[in-house]
Amino acid sequence: MADKRTAFIFPAFIADYRDDPSGSIPRFSLVFKSLLARAAGFADNGLAGFHRDSNPMTGDELRNQYLSYVYSCACSDVLSVHGAKPSMIAGYSMGIYAALYTAGSISFETGLLFIRSAYESMRRILPGMQYGMGAVIGLSENDILGIFQDSGFSLSIVNRNSWHSFIVSGESPQLEAFMLKAREEGALSAKTLGVSVPYHTGLLKDAASELSGTVAGEELNDPQIPLISLLTRQVITDAQAARNEVIRNIFNPLDWFSTQIEMHRSGILTFTECGPSRALLKNSKFIPGAGKFVIWSSLAKNLPLP
Amino acid sequence: MAKITENTRIEVKEIVIAFFAEECETDKSLITDKTNIIKDLDGDSLMFLELIEIFKKKYNLDIELKTIGKYAVKHPVETIGQLIEMQMLIIEHENRLLELDK
Secondary structure, eight states, X not given: OOEEEEEEEEOSOOOOSTTOOGGGOHHHHHHHHHHHHHHHHHTOGGGGGOBTTTBOOTTSHHHHHHHHHHHHHHHHHHHHHTTOOEEEEXXXXXXXXXXXXXXXXXXXXXXXXXXXXXXXXXXHTSOXXXXXXXXXXXXXXXXXXXXXXXXTOOOEEEEEEETTEEEEEEEHHHHHHHHHHHHHTTOSEEEEOSOSSOTTSGGGXXXXXXXXXXXXXXXXXXXXXXXXOTTTOOEEOSHHHHHHHHHHHHHSOOOHHXXXXXXHHTTOOEEEEOSSSOHHHHHHTTSTTSOEEEEHHHHHHHSOOO | OOOOXXXXXXXXXXXXXXXXXXXXXXXXXXXXXXXXXXXXXXXXXXXXXXXXXXXHHHTTOOOOHHHHHHHHHHSXXXXXXXXXXXXXXXXXXXXXXXXXXX
16 A cells, blocks of 8 residues: 555666665675676676676766666665655656556666666767756755856756756866856756766757657556656646656756656645655755655665564 | 854764664764765665764754755765764754855
8 A cells, every 4th residue: 555645756768876875785686697697688688797886887977877777776776675655756857767666667677768868869960069967056946047147058957956056068168168157156056967868858859759669669657656747747647758758858958946846735744755865865954845755775674564 | 144152063963873873773982074875884875864864853853955965066075073063054954055156
């Protein structure tokens, strides 16, 4: 039975494993290894060489996405064994695939296929140019848009994490120039992220068109757990809407801040971050009055095995 | 301009150390003025932002984040001691912080 007050949140990438709590949940390692072996067999046999400390693969963009997905699916499976069932789920950026897996909408392998297809489509339609993303903390949305305008940057704000935390996406030379300008204008932090694709911008519309062919050829079920859209805040409960969300997710901006507030407004009290870091938990401190964030392992500890 | 006393300094130091001890799961006694926030504590800018919000609320400060950001570009903070000094200046000068460089 679903806990009406709990949501599972799935992150996009893995920055590092410094906060990884999985060692405290003995069953996790077994489940993770099993899913990793399936991912290596299906998508990329190089994944078999993953080691959290000696070969974390965080610098390899596609493998990072695969591993983030594998980790999140393992969290989800472990929590399910412990009897935890959320009443709502959300996938932060590329975390959408783990969210759909958790909702029973796609198989584990279909998620891997979508990740690969999306990434390869994005790389294919952007030959020759360098792109990236950056995180800016300490400026307002108007401050950032003002810099874009004054400097003639054709960059996009692609996510709002809080009133003072934004993700920017676009061509790398402009992005790097923007980061310097943002610091001059008073950003507490402005750093590029380790990605080469301008996720969630209109630049990827053609890639989304390519991805739609892959999505159309795969079986998707109606999500058994409502999935909230980070694009529109609409709750997705049918397969066709889930298909559309996978495709639109690539080239449309997100708004995590509004999504968390909307989830809380709809009755969610506890948000469970299903990944190795605490990035979303840390960010939640800047979304006042919008519920409590916990990491997945604490939920597993509180729900002993049946 | 707020009046800074020795008690203010003690209070700011206690808040800063307690904050990082909790956030970074470190014993308070291991945090000194010389502790490097990034290298020794794995601190990050979100922690800095949170700490600013704590002080803004506690001392009812009138200061824009970007004023602090602009000041920090010229006066980078690496250690706990430097952070405490900057917080003292923020409390004392608020939005006039940048006038210190004139």
